Amino acid sequence: MISVEDRLEIEAFLFKEARLADESRYSEWEALVDDDMHYWVPLRESQDPDSDQVSLLNDNRTRLATRIRQLNTGVRHAQLPPSRMRRSIANIEIEELGADEYAVGANVVLYEFRRQATKELEVWPARVEYKLRRKDGELKMFRKHIFLLNSEGSVRGLSFII
Amino acid sequence: MIKQTDTSKSPRYDELITDARVHSSLYTDEKVFEDELNRIFRMGWVFICHDSEIPTAGDFVRRNVGREPVFAIRSRDDEISVIVNRCAHRGNIICQEDKGNRKALVCQYHGWAYDTKGALVDVPYPGGFKGDFSCHGLERLPLVDSYQGFVFASFNENAPPLLDHLGRATELIDRAVEMSPVGRIRLSGGWVQHQLNCNWKMLPENDTDGYHVNFVHPSFAQAIRSNYDEAVLDDEESLKSLAKDWGNGHTELFFSPSYTRPLEWFGCAEDRHPAYTKAMLDAYGEQKGGRILRDGPPHAVIFPNLFLGEMNIVRFEPVAPGVCLHVHTPMYLEGVEDDVNRRILRQSEGALGPTAFLLADDCVIAERAQSALQGKGGWLDLSRGAEREVVEDDGVISSHLTDETPNRGFWRHYRRIMQPGSPTSDVGAVA
Structure with a gap:
């Protein structure tokens, strides 16, 4: 059992992470990420990230830095202008992994208004699994795995931070 | 959804398509879409x-x-x-x-x-x-x-033999499988289905359009140093890559003339995969093996629905006049060590699909085009570079990378299929 204080701190971190992603504040979002970050959107729930199976996105820290750099160029058409987004995080379950490390699971629904092209509202329901650690007194994220409900079906452009 | 019992009259395709322009109704009209499903996807090879x-x-x-x-x-x-x-x-x-x-x-x-x-x-x-x-x-x-x-x-038992349909483009498929030292590829990585709300023809058109890259992908160019810097992003005088029409609607962006050293197309140093290099030279000999290692894989569309996307295989799927799927999988090589296929996988995820550094931008540009073509529409120009095309010895039409030679080749074949009895010949065709 984790303490109420730890739970509140972790929830506050998740809500901030969600808000920075919603508002396309790319560099501020990246500042929440640790050096060994794995950011992953697989095709299947049972997928092994190290297998030969293709993912929608499978970023180590270096590739994630490239992704943020591309979004920050200001000429990434896919997010020009950035999608308007709001996401809700629910059913948060937290497990302590050891010294100042936590595994968090949650259900997330993201609403996206695609104003850069078709001006439609897209809904992205997902299971999200995070791993966080306390480092130099503050929480950092070193894993975010997003299991989209429709990942094996047809998927629209997903160029924002999910 | 589209009615199956659409009895409206087909347009005159030879009036909607010339060598210089095509009409926007070809991207939006439901009757055109029905005709395509019948004449291209049922009567032809897929x-x-x-x-x-x-x-x-x-x-x-x-x-x-x-x-x-x-x-x-x-x-x-x-x-x-x-x-x-x-x-x-x-x-x-x-x-x-x-x-x-x-x-x-x-x-x-x-x-x-x-x-x-x-x-x-x-x-x-x-x-x-x-x-x-x-x-x-x-x-x-x-x-x-x-x-x-x-x-x-x-679906058509009277379709001409597959080899007639492929024509010279068998060479493009040969070049893809010859990236493997044993001449075999393996599609075992699973398929990503990327939905674009645009007409399916924008996929083959855009995938062999060498003109858009500087304008649609500047964020890629600024964020990532890649082999595309020399192959497609240079200025008009410096570009050595070529745009090609192989006949029968098969088209290519030929990047190989831009590459000066082995494995440049793979985005790594030439000594990065020594076992692969050795296996290729052993399998194909110093001359041909060395050439394959320098030239890299094809970037070519096989009409109507196959894209040999360098180290990816892509299927185009029409869903409705304004909806299609770009479905991709990494093109794994047989007879190579795992780190080569691992690099292919990571590059595939970087280039193609909904989150990719490249295709996500193409997707938005295509969806904007689809919006612009609604209503009465108008004409889309197709004439760039027509006067500087060269017909090579093997009959393939070749031109500057940024010329609309591939798209003219696509539409010439499309017109021949869609307008039976059309007097125009498919200039690039073998069959």
């Missing part, structure tokens, strides 16, 4: 799968041919059948999963059972069945053929 996807008897994969649900399945005698995914009894789906293995094909609705070639073998409660088993098999596509493991099929 890429279905690669035989490495169904390596053992009973293996199957689901696909769509236009709007027709089908599956490809391997039988014990190694024959691959392409079968309409619909029970001959009451029309239910036979194979619900995207892929799997079946010893027999049993409908979940009333238990009718078929063998892996679609022949009816059992009907439950046979007392009430007075039909003839031989008349109640599943519908098989009459033509199935393959080239280098790429399986194509047609």
Whole structure:
């Protein structure tokens, strides 16, 4: 059992992470990420990230830095202008992994208004699994795995931070 | 959804398509879309799968041919059948999963059972069945053929042979499989289905358009140092890559003249994969092996629905006039060490699909184009570089990378298919 204080701190971190992603504040979002970050959107729930199976996105820290750099160029058409987004995080379950490390699971629904092209509202329901650690007194994220409900079906452009 | 019983009259395609321009209704009109499903996707050859996807008897994969649900399945005698995914009894789906293995094909609705070639073998409660088993098999596509493991099929038993359709473009497929020292590729990585709300023809057009790259992908160019810097992003005078029309609607962006050292196309140092380099030189000899290692894979469209996207294989799927799928998988090589295929996988995820550094931008640009073509529409220009094209010795038309030579080749073939009796010849064609 984790303490109420730890739970509140972790929830506050998740809500901030969600808000920075919603508002396309790319560099501020990246500042929440640790050096060994794995950011992953697989095709299947049972997928092994190290297998030969293709993912929608499978970023180590270096590739994630490239992704943020591309979004920050200001000429990434896919997010020009950035999608308007709001996401809700629910059913948060937290497990302590050891010294100042936590595994968090949650259900997330993201609403996206695609104003850069078709001006439609897209809904992205997902299971999200995070791993966080306390480092130099503050929480950092070193894993975010997003299991989209429709990942094996047809998927629209997903160029924002999910 | 589109009505199946559309009786409106087809447009005159030879009036909507010239060598200099095409009309926007070709991207938006439902009658045009219906004609395409019939004349291109039913009457012609369509890429279905690669035989490495169904390596053992009973293996199957689901696909769509236009709007027709089908599956490809391997039988014990190694024959691959392409079968309409619909029970001959009451029309239910036979194979619900995207892929799997079946010893027999049993409908979940009333238990009718078929063998892996679609022949009816059992009907439950046979007392009430007075039909003839031989008349109640599943519908098989009459033509199935393959080239280098790429399986194509047609609903039209009178379609010309597959090799006539491929024409010279067999060379493009050869170049893809010859990236492997044993001449074999493997499509085992799974397929990503990227939905674009645009007309399907924008996919083959854009994938072999060498003109847009500087304008659609500047964020890629600024964020990532890559082999595309020399191959497509240079200024007009410096670009050495070429745009090509191979005939029969097959088109290519030929990047190889831009590459000066081995593995430049792979985005790494030439000594990065020594075992692969050695295997290629051993397999093909110093001259040809060295040339393949320098030239890299093809970037080419095989009409109408296959894209040899360098180290990716892509299928184009029309869904509706304004909706299509760009479906990709990494093109793994047989006979190489795992780190080569691992690099192919990571590059595939970087280039293609909904989150990719490249295709996500193409997607938005295409969807904007689709919006712009609504209503009465207008003409789209297709004339760039027509006066500086060169016909090479083998008949392939070649021009500056940024010229609309591939798109003219696509549309010339499209017009020939869509307007029967059209007086225009398919200039680039072999057949």
